[in-house]
Amino acid sequence: MSLLICKDASFAYEGHTVISDLNFSVNSGDYLCIVGENGSGKSTLIKGLLRLKVPQRGSILMDEGLKSNEIGYLPQQTIVQKDFPASVYEVILSGRLSKMGIRPFYSKLDKTIAEENLVLLGIEHLRNKCYRELSGGQQQRVLLARALCATQKLLILDEPVAGLDPIVTQDLYKQIFKINREMGIAIIMVSHDVHSAVKYADLILHLKGQQIFFGKTSDYVKSSVGYGFLGGE
C-alpha cells in the first residue's frame, strides 16, 4: 500500500527551480534514504513532503489513511535548542501536540504514549534531566522519541546523525532500523553518509537538481550513479 506518491513534482524558490521531475513512491514499512551533495535539493524535498512548501508543478499524494498530522519529523537542530531550559519529558510530550487540535492540555493517553517512547528509546533515566545538559546523541534520541509520539506510520528524518561521533552514530542508525523493522513505521531519511544509507535502507533516492536514481538499494550499488558516489568500492 502506497503511503506517499510523488508525481512529476518540481520545487522552486522565487521562480528559480531547485529540483525537478521527482517520481517516486514510498510504501508502508519502507526505509528510504535520500542522498545527494549539498544543494542538491534534499531539504527542499523534505519541506515538500511535510507540506511546508507547495510543489511548483506535479503533485505529492498522500494515501487516504495518512494525514499530515500523522507524520513524525526529526528536524535538524537549531541554535535555539542548544541552551533551551526544558526537561526531556516536556520535549517528548510536545510531540503529541498535533493530535490535540483545540484541546488545550494533554490527555492521559498523550502522557502514556510519551512514557512508552521514553522506555522504547532507553532514555527513561533522563526523564527529568534538562535537555541542554544532554550529549548530542542523547538529544537526538529525545527528538526521535518526540517524533515517534506524533506518528505510527511515517517518520521523516533530516540528517539525524549530523555532528555525532561514529559510535553514537551507529547506535542511532540501529535504533532507527529497529523502529522500521519492529514497529513497521516507514522511514524517509536525508543522509550525507551514503555508506550507512546503503547498509540500512531498502530504497535509495539520489538527487542532483533532479532525480538521478530511484530504486532498490541493491540496484543502486550496481548502478553507475551509486558506484561513483560510493567512491568506486
Next chain:
Amino acid sequence: MVNILIQMFSYPFLVRAVIVGLLVSLCAALLGVSLVLKRYSMIGDGLSHVGFGTLAIATAMNVAPLTISIPVCVMAAFLLLRISENSKIKGDAAIAIISTSSLAIGVVAISMTTGMNTDVCNYLFGSILSMSHADVKLSVTLSILVLGMFILLYNKVFAVTFDENFAKATGIKTDIYNMLIAFLTAITIVLGMRMMGALLISSLIIFPALTSMRFCKQFKTVTICSAIISIICFFLGVVGSYVYATPTGASVVIVNIGAFVLFWFGNLVRMKVNGVKSINGIEKRGIK
C-alpha cells in the same frame, strides 16, 4: 517597613502605579520567556523606541497617547517579527534602524512643540505620576488576556518556542502564535513604557527570563519563576524608589540586575560544589 508601605499607599497615584506596574511586569515576564528563548529580545527594545516616537507625536497632536501608540506599536511588532524571520535582511540591523528612526522622529516632534523639557526626560526614563484610571482598566484587561492565553496555549507556546520547524511540520499554525506573542508584547510595552521609560521597559521582558534560566531546568518552572521574580523585583523597586526618592523605572531595573547577579552567582557556587564544569552545557560540548 509596614509604616513605609502604609504611607506609600495613602497616595492614590502610587496605588495605581503599583497595580499597573505589577500587572505589566507579570505579562512582560511571561512573554519574555518565549521572546528571549527565540532570540527576539531586541524586538522588545525596538518596540519601546517606536513607542517613544508615537508618544511624542501623540502629545504634539494633542490626542490621547494610547490611541496612537497601541496601533502603531502593534504594526511595528508585526513588521519586526517579519524582519526577524526573513533571513535575507539582517534582522538586528533592521531593528536598530527602526528604533533609532523612531527615537529621532520623537525627539524632533517634541522639540518642535513643547521644546526639550522635562517631558522628554519622563518619556525616556519614565514617571510614576503618569498612570490614569483608564490605564488601570486597560492593564487589568491585558493581564487577564495574557494570563488566559498563557494557560490555554501553554503547550503550543512551548512547542513553537522550542522547535518551530517541528511544530509547523506537525500542522500547527506557528505564524498565528508568533503574531499573538508580538501583539501582546506590543501592548505590554506601550502600557509599561510611560512608567518604566522607553529606554528601560525592555528590561522587564528580558531580565526575569534570564534570571530564572540560571537555575530552572524545565520550561514550566522557568515560566513560573520568571513571573514571580518579575513581580517581586518590581515591588522592591517601587518601594526602594519611594524610600530613596530615585526614579521608579531605573530602580526596578537595578533590583532586576541585583536578582540576576545573585542567581548567577548562586548557580556558580552550586556548580562548584557539585563539581559540574559548565553552566548550560554549551561550553561542555562546544558549538557544533
